[in-house]
Amino acid sequence: MAGRHFLQIPGPTPVPDRLQRAMHRQMEDHRSSAFPAFTRSILSRLPQVVHQTKGEAFVFPATGSAMWEAALVNTVNPGARLLAPRFGQFSHLFIQTARNLGYQVDVLEEPWGEAANAAHIEAxxxxxxxxxxxxxxxxxxxxxxxxxxxxADVRAAMDRAGHPALLFVDGVSSIASLDFQFDAWGVDCAITGSQKGFMLPAGLGMLFASEKALARVDSCTTPRAYFDLRAMRTNNAQGYFPSTPALSLLYGLDEALTMLLDEGMDNVAARHKRLARGVRAAVKAWGLRECAKRPEIASDSLTAIVVPEGIDARTVIEIAFTRYDIALGSGLSEVAGKVFRIGHLGDMNALTLAGALAGVEMALLDAGVPITLGSGVGAALAEWRVQA
Ligand code: PLP
Structure with a gap:
């Protein structure tokens, strides 16, 4: 198809030309004396993305799921108990990973579309x-x-309970797009991947560890090899990696950090908030509802939209893809066929998103959802227009 494809899934997100150019390089010796300066450029700036000033950040050739494992096997002893709210497919998979690793997970079930409940965690x-x-x-x-x-509410609940458990936070679809306050929220391990807010291809896993988490690494008796933070810490201290680094992606990450930190993390979060407001206004104008059950918990990096009874969301997605060249996220597991998702994170602005909403409108109407063409786009533009 002529023109630009709209990759509007909530990750991987479109890779800006600037980052594609940064990654287009010849390979080089990752054991050379010049390499540590490059490693340090990345590792010294990465923590700023999550407002981390203490502890350490790590980068692995891996994805977000791998970082769930890396965080746990370095800090939690074999067979130990963990606590986890389950309110969607990714909280489910995080729990499954922990169970597959032999941990016992006490699950707090919350309805899909709800958030984790701090009071339930506290109790x-x-x-x-x-x-x-x-x-x-x-x-x-x-x-x-x-x-x-x-x-912050979950951390406050843990503190009220006076409980020493570590706080593990999956920030795969929040870090580098939504506000993330590693220090202020008392996070012990935060994890993410390269393909969402960092606007890169998948292939880098990132782990941010607090001093409290790092203090457990040496004494943790869980077997681990590739993900062993002891080897990583020794190498990183000298500016190297224990195994061959994913060099192209690291060059991309170096440039992505420049882009993000030049924009400023507060501005990045504000941009995502503003874009999300427009998408939510569009959903309202279409007469549809979001999967998120309350406006206060609606995400600023993606919107999951419930289709009316009798319509299969997969049809909307297929029409959007084949007729209008736009990729939308599908409903996963419990909400398969019931929702479709619009990603609005990463290299995105109001006009990109206006185009995407136009594609969604045509697909919705074609699939039999009785919306008025232009209604959602108009509502979003009213939200995004800059009035002097
Ligand atoms: N956690 C969340 C919240 C995610 O959205 C995803 C992927 O979309 C993952 C974890 C898994 O990450 P990956 O696909 O990079 O392994």
Whole structure:
């Protein structure tokens, strides 16, 4: 098809030309004396993305799912108990990963479309009087339902319970797009991947660890090899990596950090907030509802939209893809066929998103959803127009 394809799924997100150019390089010796300066350029700036000033950040050739494993095996002893709210497919998969690794996970079930409930976490921690629970697993932004949790509330609940568990936060679809306050929220391990807010291809996993988490690494008895942070720390301190780094992606990350930090993380978060407001105004104008059950928990990096009874969301997605050259996110697991998702994170601005909303409108109407063409786009433009 002529023209530009609209990749409007909530990750991978479009890779800006600037980052594509930065990655287009010859390979080089990752053991050379010149390499540490490059490693340090990345590792010294990466923590700024999540407002981390203490502890350490790590980059692996891997994806976000791998970082769930990396975080756990370095800090939680074999078979230990963990606590996790489940409110969507990614919180489910985080729990499954922990269980597959032999941990016992106490699951707090919340309805899909709801966020993690800090009061439920507090009650579960209060009941654990002997402090058996070693970690709380929290997905900050549930990409399956378009819901963002309040991490500060969860931290406050843990503190009220006086519980020493580590706080593990999955920031795969929030870090580098939504506000993420690693220090202020008392996060112990945050994880993400390169293909969302960082606007890169998939292939880099990132792990941010607090001093409290790092203090557990040496004494943790869980077997690990590739993800061993002890080897990573020794190498990183000298400016190297234990295995061959994903060089092209690292060059992309170096440039992505320049883009993000030049814009300023507060501005990045504000841009995503503004774009999300327009998309939500469009959904309202179409007469549809979001999967997120309350406006306060609606995500600023993607919107999951519920289709009316009798319509299969997969039809909307297929029409959008084949007729209008736009890729939308599908509904996962429990909400398959019931929702479609619009990603609005990464290299995105109001005009890009206006084009995407136009494509969604045509696909919705073609699929039999009785919307008025232009209604959502108009509502979004009213939201985005800059009035002097
Ligand atoms: N966690 C969340 C919230 C996600 O959205 C995803 C992927 O979309 C993952 C984890 C898994 O990450 P990856 O696909 O990079 O392994």
């Amino acid at each position: 579960a921690l209060m009941a654990d009087t002997t402090h058996q629970i070693q970690g709380v697993l929290l997905v900050h932004n549930e990409t399956a339902t378009g819901v963002t949790c309040n991490v």
